[in-house]
Amino acid sequence: MPDTDETVLTGDQLALLREPLLAFVTTLMADGAPHTTLIWADEESGQARFNTFVGSLKERHLRHDPRLSLAIHDPASPWRGVIIRGRAEMSEEGAMEHAHLLAHKYTGQDYPSSLQGVQRVTVRIHADRISPIVHGSQVERWTER
Secondary structure (H helix, E strand, O other): OOOOOOOOOOHHHHHHHHHHOOEEEEEOOOOOOOEEEEEEEEEEEEEEEEEOOOOOOOOOHHHOOOEEEEEEOOOEEEEEEEHHHHHHHOOOOOOHHHHHHHHHHOOOOOOHHHHOOEEEEEEEEEEEEEOOOOOOOHHHHHHHH
């Protein structure tokens, strides 16, 4: 998969984050082992972001080491996607409102009231490297060899 020197998401990559597509985020455990989880994601001002609760494994890993990656693709077009590697910036300010936005995007409903007492955190990704997922035509060329 070719890397680019880009650290700015393209219009199509931002569109992926605006759609209700599931993403995977990978954080690093204390021993350096990767920990990957399925998340809801979106973007704001050109930056990918997601939401988690204070004390979750993701949040604890990122407090220890802010490096992470996020991968998202369109299941209707599997070669349309992006992988973002970067560093996390976490903020509790406005995090519950962000949780509501994500819940509406993915379920059409408010964030469950039974979980509204849990402290949330929004994680913004400052990209170090953005890599498009290889397009199908490129894969076909590779397999013809």
